[in-house]
Amino acid sequence: MNKIIILNGPNLNLLGEREKNQYGDFTLKDVEKNCTDYAAKNNIKLTLFQSNVEGELVNEIQNSRNNHDGLIINAGGYTHTSVAIHDALKILKIPIIELHISNIYNREDFRHKSLISKAAKGVICGFGINGYIMSLKAMNKFLEK
Numbered sequence: 001m002n003k004i005i006i007l008n009g010p011n012l013n014l015l016g017e018r019e020k021n022q023y024g025d026f027t028l029k030d031v032e033k034n035c036t037d038y039a040a041k042n043n044i045k046l047t048l049f050q051s052n053v054e055g056e057l058v059n060e061i062q063n064s065r066n067n068h069d070g071l072i073i074n075a076g077g078y079t080h081t082s083v084a085i086h087d088a089l090k091i092l093k094i095p096i097i098e099l100h101i102s103n104i105y106n107r108e109d110f111r112h113k114s115l116i117s118k119a120a121k122g123v124i125c126g127f128g129i130n131g132y133i134m135s136l137k138a139m140n141k142f143l144e145k
């Protein structure tokens with residue numbers, strides 16, 4: 001069984017409440033349920049974590065180095081600013097997938113730069129919340145022996 005963690009960063013707890021044109025009208029609870037259902041059918045032991053606090057995300061990334069086989073992260077706005085999250089991800093030896101709901105490259109210039117990408121094995125962005133299932137599928141593929 002592959003042990004995979006999905007981390008969601010700041011403001012993603014408000015999914016479905018505002019900016020529906022950008023992020024859709026599904027809530028984080030809906031997204032998490034989809035992922036949990038997919039995991040149950042696809043040999044994945046799934047951990048889900050969301051925080052608006054940078055240091056809490058760093059702690060969870062550090063803890064995952066001994067507890068998980070793969071990490072998927074939508075770092076939200078910290079994607080574009082956080083050296084601390086970049087550094088924590090760099091410590092890990094497990095595969096990392098960077099995930100975004102929206103296509104960050106067709107949005108404002110400040111979203112075009114990601115500090116997460118340097119640490120990620122792959123990036124999935126612009127596929128809406130389907131990106132979460134796509135990431136789990138891709139991670140299972142990365143983890144195939």
Ligand code: CA2
Nearest residue numbers: 011014015018019076077100101102111
């Ligand atoms: O497209 C993504 O998944 C993002 O990581 C989402 C971040 C944004 O800062 C990144 O540039 C791209 C923001 C998440 C904000 O989520 C909201 C949800 C509902 C209402 C308002 C914001």
